[in-house]
Amino acid sequence: MKKITINSVASYAGVSKKTVSRVLNNEPNVSDVTREKVLKAFKELDYTPNPIARGLARNRSFIIACLYDNPSKSYITRLQSGALEACHEHGFNLLIHPCELRSQALLDNIEQLLQTSRVDGLVLTPPFSDHGELVAFLRQKKVPFARVASVKLDDESISVRSNDEQGAFEITELLIELGHKDIAFIKGHPDHSATEQRFNGYRRALAEHGIEYQEHLVEEGNFSYHSGADSAETILHLDPRPTAVFASNDYMAAAVLKAATQMDLKVPDDIAIAGFDNAPIARHIWPGLTTIAQPVEEMTRLAVEHLIEQINQGDNGDEEQQKEPLQITLEAKLICRESTAAPKS
Amino acid sequence: MKKITINSVASYAGVSKKTVSRVLNNEPNVSDVTREKVLKAFKELDYTPNPIARGLARNRSFIIACLYDNPSKSYITRLQSGALEACHEHGFNLLIHPCELRSQALLDNIEQLLQTSRVDGLVLTPPFSDHGELVAFLRQKKVPFARVASVKLDDESISVRSNDEQGAFEITELLIELGHKDIAFIKGHPDHSATEQRFNGYRRALAEHGIEYQEHLVEEGNFSYHSGADSAETILHLDPRPTAVFASNDYMAAAVLKAATQMDLKVPDDIAIAGFDNAPIARHIWPGLTTIAQPVEEMTRLAVEHLIEQINQGDNGDEEQQKEPLQITLEAKLICRESTAAPKS
DNA sequence: CTGAAAGCGCTTACAG
DNA sequence: CTGAAAGCGCTTACAG
Numbered sequence: 001m002k003k004i005t006i007n008s009v010a011s012y013a014g015v016s017k018k019t020v021s022r023v024l025n026n027e028p029n030v031s032d033v034t035r036e037k038v039l040k041a042f043k044e045l046d047y048t049p050n051p052i053a054r055g056l057a058r059n060r061s062f063i064i065a066c067l068y069d070n071p072s073k074s075y076i077t078r079l080q081s082g083a084l085e086a087c088h089e090h091g092f093n094l095l096i097h098p099c100e101l102r103s104q105a106l107l108d109n110i111e112q113l114l115q116t117s118r119v120d121g122l123v124l125t126p127p128f129s130d131h132g133e134l135v136a137f138l139r140q141k142k143v144p145f146a147r148v149a150s151v152k153l154d155d156e157s158i159s160v161r162s163n164d165e166q167g168a169f170e171i172t173e174l175l176i177e178l179g180h181k182d183i184a185f186i187k188g189h190p191d192h193s194a195t196e197q198r199f200n201g202y203r204r205a206l207a208e209h210g211i212e213y214q215e216h217l218v219e220e221g222n223f224s225y226h227s228g229a230d231s232a233e234t235i236l237h238l239d240p241r242p243t244a245v246f247a248s249n250d251y252m253a254a255a256v257l258k259a260a261t262q263m264d265l266k267v268p269d270d271i272a273i274a275g276f277d278n279a280p281i282a283r284h285i286w287p288g289l290t291t292i293a294q295p296v297e298e299m300t301r302l303a304v305e306h307l308i309e310q311i312n313q314g315d316n317g318d319e320e321q322q323k324e325p326l327q328i329t330l331e332a333k334l335i336c337r338e339s340t341a342a343p344k345s
Numbered sequence: 346m347k348k349i350t351i352n353s354v355a356s357y358a359g360v361s362k363k364t365v366s367r368v369l370n371n372e373p374n375v376s377d378v379t380r381e382k383v384l385k386a387f388k389e390l391d392y393t394p395n396p397i398a399r400g401l402a403r404n405r406s407f408i409i410a411c412l413y414d415n416p417s418k419s420y421i422t423r424l425q426s427g428a429l430e431a432c433h434e435h436g437f438n439l440l441i442h443p444c445e446l447r448s449q450a451l452l453d454n455i456e457q458l459l460q461t462s463r464v465d466g467l468v469l470t471p472p473f474s475d476h477g478e479l480v481a482f483l484r485q486k487k488v489p490f491a492r493v494a495s496v497k498l499d500d501e502s503i504s505v506r507s508n509d510e511q512g513a514f515e516i517t518e519l520l521i522e523l524g525h526k527d528i529a530f531i532k533g534h535p536d537h538s539a540t541e542q543r544f545n546g547y548r549r550a551l552a553e554h555g556i557e558y559q560e561h562l563v564e565e566g567n568f569s570y571h572s573g574a575d576s577a578e579t580i581l582h583l584d585p586r587p588t589a590v591f592a593s594n595d596y597m598a599a600a601v602l603k604a605a606t607q608m609d610l611k612v613p614d615d616i617a618i619a620g621f622d623n624a625p626i627a628r629h630i631w632p633g634l635t636t637i638a639q640p641v642e643e644m645t646r647l648a649v650e651h652l653i654e655q656i657n658q659g660d661n662g663d664e665e666q667q668k669e670p671l672q673i674t675l676e677a678k679l680i681c682r683e684s685t686a687a688p689k690s
Numbered sequence: 691c692t693g694a695a696a697g698c699g700c701t702t703a704c705a706g
Numbered sequence: 707c708t709g710a711a712a713g714c715g716c717t718t719a720c721a722g
Contacts, residue, residue, distance in 0.1 A: 005715055016693045021717060029691055048460040052400045053715030056698050061397060062461075063408075063440075073422040073625065080441060093462050095408075095438050096425060115393040116407075117438050225629055251629070258631040280418065284570055284596070285630050286603040350699055361709045366701060374707055398699030401714050 004047045013041035024049055055118070060311075064304060065095040065119040067110075067128050071224055072251065074279045075296060079125050079148065082300030090308045095119060101127050101191055107137055114143060121145060121307045123300065127191040129159070144314065146307035148300050151193035158310065158326045160303040164194045164276075167292035167332035168201025171274050172246060174290070176209045178340060180244040180272060182217065186231045186256070188248035189222040198248045198276060217242055221252050228252025232259035236271070243271060244340070250275035250282045253289050257339065272340040287338030294332045302328055349392045358386035369394055400463070405656075409649060410440040410464040412455070412473050416569055417596065419624045420641060424470050424493065427645030435653045440464060446472050446536055452482055459488060466490060466652045468645065472536040474504070489659065491652035493645050496538035503655065503671045505648040509539050509621075512637035512677035513546025516619050517591060519635070521554045523685060525589040525617060527562065531576045531601070533593035534567040543593045543621060562587055566597050573597025577604035581616070588616060589685070595620035595627045598634050602684065617685040632683030639677045647673055 006024075010017040015034060022030050023038040030038075041047070055061050066083050070076055080096065087094045095117055099109050113119070121144040128134055129150035135157070138145050146158035175183050185202050188195035199218075206213050216238070219231035228247055232255055235245055247253035253275030257267060265271050267287055275282055278293035306326050351369075355362040360379060367375050368383040375383075386392070400406050411428050415421055425441065432439045440462055444454050458464070466489040473479055474495035480502070483490050491503035520528050530547050533540035544563075551558050561583070564576035573592055577600055580590055592598035598620030602612060610616050612632055620627055623638035651671050 003715095007715080017716080018693055018718095019691090022692090025717085031691060034691080050401075050463065050715055051461060052397055052406060052463055053698095054717075055397045056395075056401050056700085057715080057717040059698075074418040077418040077421055081443070084441065084443065091461060093440050096429070096441055098426070098429065116396055116436060118395065118397055225625075254629050258629070261631045280570075281626060281629055284599050284603070284626055286606045348699095352699080362700080363702095363709055364707090367708090370701085376707060379707080395699055398714090399701075401716085402699080402701040404714075 004045050006047075006049065009038065009041045009045055009047050012045055013037045061118045061120055062091060063093050063095050063117060063119045064121050064123060064307065065097045065113060065117060066123045066125065066300075067097050067099065068125045069099055069101045069127060070125065072249070072277070072279060074281075075277065078296040079123075079300045082297035083123055083304045085297070086301045086304035086308065090305075090312075092120070092308060101131065106134065110134065110137070114141070120311045123148060123304055123307060125149065125300070126194060127189070130193045144307060144311050146303040146310075148303045149194060151197060158303060158306045160299045160306075160328045160330070162294040162296075162299060162330045162332045164197035164292075164294075164332065165201040165204070167276065167294070167334070168198040168246075168248075169205045170201075170334045171276070171290065171292055172202045172205035173209070174334065174336070175244045175246060175272060175274060175340060176205060176211065178244075178272065180242075181211055182214070182240065182242040182244070183211075184217040184219070184235045184238075184242040184245045186219045186221040186228060186235075186245065186247040186252050188252075190220075192223070195248060202246060221248060223249050223251065225251040225255045228255030229259060232256040236260060236263060236265070241271070244273070245271065246274045248276055250277050250279040250289055250291055253291070253339075254281050254285055257285060257287075257289070267339055268341045274340055278335055282335075282337065290337050290340040291335050292332045293335050295330050299330055302330075349390050351394065353390055354383065354386045354392050357390055358382045406463045406465055407436060408438050408440050408462060408464045409466050409468060409652065410442045410458060410462060411468045411470065411645075412442050412444060413470045414444060414446045414472060415470065417594070417622070417624060419626075420622065423641040424468075424645045427642035428468055428649045430642070431646045431649035431653065435650075435657075437465070437653060446476065451479065455479065455482070456486075459486070465656045468493060468649055468652060470494065470645070471539060472534070475538045489652060489656050491648040491655075493648045494539060496542060503648060503651045505644045505651075505673045505675070507639040507641075507644060507675045507677045509542035509637075509639075509677065510546040510549070512621065512639070512679070513543040513591075513593075514550045515546075515679045516621070516635065516637055517547045517550035518554070519679065519681070520589045520591060520617060520619065520685060521550060521556065523589075523617065525587075526556055527559070527585065527587035527589070528556075529562040529564070529580045529583075529587040529590045531564045531566040531573060531580075531590065531592040531597050533597075535565075537568070540593060547591060566593060568594050568596065570596040570600045573600030574604060577601040581605060581608060581610070586616070589618070590616065591619045592621070594622050595624040595634055595636055598636070598684075599626050599630055602630060602632075602634070612684055613686045619685055623680055627680075628682070635682050635685040636680050637677045638680050640675050644675060647675075 006017045006020050010020045051062050084094050124147045126149045129147040149161050150159040221227040221231050245256050256273050275289045275291040278291045282289035282291045351362045351365050355365045396407050429439050469492045471494045474492040494506050495504040566572040566576050590601050601618050620634045620636040623636045627634035627636045
């Protein structure tokens with residue numbers, strides 16, 4: 001079981017290893033006959049190029065790292081699966097790198113990641129997508145990156161998002177159309193740009209339907225179940241009690257539902273509840289949560305796809321070629337479940 | 346900003362690059378004075394060795410891949426985080442590789458992973474931990490691997506598990522002590538060895554407490570929420586209805602809870618419910634689920650730790666040294682919540 | 691269209 | 707204790 005290298009293939013096919021290399025990389029200037037011979041040798045010897053040797057010669061690793069700091073396991077898993085899909089399609093592998101946004105040593109941590117792994121690019125997921133310092137750092141280091149769910153759409157880097165503002169607008173509008181006027185709102189984590197977007201959608205819906213914005217109906221959460229429970233404590237004891245609660249994500253909405261149930265409130269008759277994200281919990285609890293589904297996998301898949309494209313481009317020495325700015329916005333989708341049925345009207 | 350390589354360090358420190366290499370790898374036979382000089386050069390030049398070059402020379406990648414095929418996002422995330430911890434501690438990185446157990450091409454898929462990534466080792470998580478064919482394949486290829494939550498404890502490879510049988514025993518015993526006699530059981534996915542273990546624990550508890558095993562109280566699930574809902578449909582319509590349900594994981598238990606609530610049954614008064622795993626959903630729903638917490642992160646961390654040890658060992662040419670079999674069993678812990686309170690008795 | 695030489699940044703024998 | 711040479715398996719200029 002000797003190791004099969006480019007040399008074995010070259011001598012088997014009776015050509016130089018440079019020619020083998022040409023075939024390997026789909027370079028032009030190889031006669032069809034020669035190419036066939038080499039391809040046949042690949043097959044018969046069951047040859048696969050050693051990515052580490054390639055990496056050393058071309059200063060590449062064929063690995064992409066995914067950065068995240070997110071409490072939602074299901075969100076993380078979805079991010080990963082979209083990223084993996086794009087990676088595998090292009091012969092890349094995916095490294096995962098959770099790290100803390102608030103950490104003092106964030107940039108050191110990332111620098112170390114770059115040093116020890118020599119990844120070819122980075123996917124930034126929320127809340128890193130909007131981390132100005134990190135983005136500047138990567139630009140300065142000339143490390144290719146793509147951003148998922150970023151809101152600050154500048155014209156310099158790849159970014160794929162979904163329309164959170166519109167999603168929040170639609171869900172608020174639904175509640176309004178069901179007859180609700182006193183609609184409480186629970187904000188997400190201030191570091192996530194989605195937090196502001198969702199809040200904006202809520203306010204726009206109120207405004208467009210001529211409903212007055214009531215500041216005391218708005219609670220500060222941080223996307224965690226726990227923060228949802230705290231907010232629910234306040235909201236459900238308001239007098240008069242709002243007839244609906246729109247939480248910025250499903251975990252917080254689930255916490256509101258639990259609190260309401262413990263207080264013997266009927267959902268949605270006594271109080272309607274809506275969430276955001278369509279996390280698994282939204283359909284695992286009873287009543288199921290009305291929510292907004294985002295194409296998380298697709299967002300990440302697209303981001304990584306364009307990232308890889310950019311990486312391969314830089315490789316071709318086409319540095320001159322203007323990389324056109326790439327900003328994509330995908331649609332979010334309203335999903336109605338039992339937590340917001342007909343209002344008591 | 347020139348690239349700092351081993352050569353830069355060597356000339357800066359006034360030694361040969363072999364000496365730098367020695368310091369890098371903590372080899373003996375370097376005088377203290379020389380070592381200091383080199384270490385100082387590292388600092389001042391801000392040098393980090395290129396892992397790709399190291400990898401090529403030593404035929405190593407410093408990357409470990411984690412294999413999984415599991416519907417539970419929270420379980421996956423916990424696995425990953427334990428694995429990452431161990432990896433980072435030893436200068437390794439983690440690649441994730443979900444794949445389908447039932448896929449015809451499983452071995453091809455793994456072989457391709459090995460070819461394209463050249464990982465140094467593999468962590469097998471359930472249901473791969475007990476996949477005989479895969480294990481044989483890896484042995485034959487001499488790829489180091491470690492298994493998490495494997496039950497077939499042979500003496501040849503690293504394996505870390507938790508005591509599922511005992512956990513299931515304890516939870517069943519709790520139900521019995523609460524006065525329940527007709528305790529329904531929902532099995533997990535047949536490909537997971539945990540399924541059998543948990544079932545065994547259930548039966549042992551019944552037997553030790555002199556309660557007759559009733560086959561019609563046992564349903565076949567597959568760990569998914571959906572399968573739990575199907576099983577609940579049957580169980581909750583039995584006549585007489587069992588007074589307790591023990592589902593092999595929390596997702597299925599949550600489905601039972603939802604079904605019971607929809608039928609206006611009070612939990613735990615009309616029916617007690619218990620799950621397994623202590624997934625986030627267990628505390629996110631109301632009433633919270635009594636369940637068993639496993640140290641998933643710790644299991645994976647230990648598995649990867651020993652895997653890396655084995656990898657580094659093989660590297661030292663200590664092939665002769667008997668690798669002692671490593672099987673570790675950690676304790677699972679009973680967590681009581683509202684879904685199983687005092688029985689009506 | 692094809693190839694011989696040098697190099698990517700390290701490590702592994704081998705000398706001394 | 708230290709170093710010069712060769713090599714890991716590829717690719718990048720450069721010739722022809």
